[in-house]
Amino acid sequence: MGHIELARWADVMIVAPASADVIARIAQGNGNDLLTTACLARRCELIIAPAMNEAMWHHQATQDNLALLHTRGVHQIGPASGGQACGDVGMGRMSEPAILAQEIANHFQTGILAGKSVVITAGPTREAIDPVRYISNHSSGKMGYALAQAAVDAGAKVTLISGPTALACPDHVTRVDVVSAEDMYQASMNALKHGDIFIASAAVADFRPATIAEQKMKKTSSDTMTINMVKNPDIVASVASATESPFVVGFAAETHDVIAYAKDKLQRKKLDMIIANDVSDSSIGFNSDHNAVTVLTKGGLVELPEASKHQLAATIVERIAHELSVNTQPVR
Template sequence: MKFSDQNGILSAQIPQAAGFTMSSPQPLTSLNNKRILLGISGGIAAYKSAELIRRLMDHGADVRVVMTRAAQEFITPLTLQALSGNPVHTELLDPEAEAGMGHIELARWADLVLIAPASADLMARLAQGKADDLLTTLFLATPAQVVLAPAMNQGMWRNASTQANAKLLEERSVTLLGPAEGSQACGDVGPGRMLEPDELAALTAQQFQSGLLAGKKVVITAGPTREAIDPVRYISNHSSGKMGYALAEAAAEAGATTILISGPTQLATPDRVQRLDVTSAQEMYDATMASLEGCDLFIASAAVADYRPAQLAEQKIKKTGQDTMTIELVKNPDIVTAVAASQPKPYTVGFAAETQDVVSYARGKLERKKLDLVIANDVSQAGIGFNSDRNAVTLVWPTDEETLAENSKTQLARDLIARISAKIT
């Protein structure tokens, strides 16, 4: 936000969101997956903060709330907790907070700190660098961008001290949104009203760059499946899940709402990813089909067992005197084929882990299963593929191919998401 000086009074020049109108707001995809720490200071405009929480969450933001003591005189923490779905933080030295996230962790958590309303008193304390409550402490501690939505009586906004504080905060890279002009609770008319929640949400979205997959829903399968023979034995494979987890992380980084359906692994869940744990191929199939509503992109990177034992022994199978043992196997459901046949169909990506004729087999899989892309890799090569942190792949589209040289799975995942996003956005 910029200010112009008219007769010694700063006049707000509020940037408008591209395509934003109050009567027909556009989807704010750049808010998807973003962590917004909403600070609320004391003022009658605090009642608007409840609606602001809803608007931010409607566009995919995760919102946590910090309130000053004065703010609690205007709206209750319980109301905002119910709306945000998260505990509301009110005290600097709250034993529960310090035992959990802690105020420093809360400062690190945020992608952006939005203080709405920002009272004249709070702006003065922020300008002075005070840290005498939780909100002012977070302001000093956070590495995130800070945005203020001033709200106060028109006389307080026009006062030279408030104007000086506003200029000083802007010089320190704090963004001010508003205030707007109009009638106020006290009966005065003039600048000082907090912007409306819809407009604040749109202007907050402008603070972020839209990711490649902003506003998209991505479902990814990863890891192996285990097909039980008896209560202690199973059929499985060598998949570590590392490629699928890297893809989930890259998709979330690109702004997508990301669901990771994972077979048994020892990997930590990527940040901002919803993880569904499954064991068998049937469980993975069920979880996948249940997650398809609204799905824009499906990536089948899991190494799903093609077959499972026809009968599951209820007790551990004991050794016999015979040298051989026969287990009858039956086919598992083909997850990626089922997704490709679903309506509406998401952009469907399969993996082909091969040991010979890699591209030929991948193209056959692409055509047979009616996929949009197959990512093929040669698992016979030492140092890449299963259980490795590195990989090299060939992308096989219906009319094109591209080879990505060996790289870390983390970087390779980013490269893959960039190429896939170009096809679906």
């Protein structure tokens, strides 16, 4: 269903302009067109930008509808005062687009990681076989990039160590591009010197070819090929075992026994938190804009139901901030 799909992917929904009629219909819970049904089906926050004649703005019915929406948590930007299309002058002009954009950006800035330095790994790695071929995986990097945006919105200084992806780097994020697992390991250990939080969301190859052919490998008469593999460095375990380790968050992308494997990884690698998800479900996870995860710490687990990766990233950052505040509280 089109209106349901529209309502699911957004981190926030803004209605601009929001006429007196639209405000009234949203307040009454109407769902008789695409806009109002999307508003009813949304799971994210709603922002309205009123725009109407100044007499309609001041009408008690409009003010009552706005008051009702405010009690439901709907946010409002504007209106501004000035000349209107009908020739009247007064309140009711929609706020300028630049103001709306800034207010929406401010809406995401929580400040819960203000003063913190966050290092995030994202995307796949590519392990070369020869100059043409490589071994990789299906990771799109979307979760890591969403986490980078969420950390910036939370006030952190963010370094994103990214394997090959087609994604644009979020604003105010320092991106370090890498290709192989060894590249990512070196970049991570270098960034570790300045990091308070390390989030290992990249899908790093566990093994790489022992040797890389200097020339393209040619097909032979044999029906099989053997490639000797060697283990790659374990980035998240290395960071967690460092002398001055930051708060370390790992990821466990599993196809079965998800929670059991995640718990083992949390304990064995001495992580502070791990995010587990079932990648056997093709509708979420790799390459999808949505996911459903379980957040595990030494204190227990919290299941986060399916949502956009941006929504999940914001919630994960909130969980990290909470754990940091708990762990740094003085003992009484």
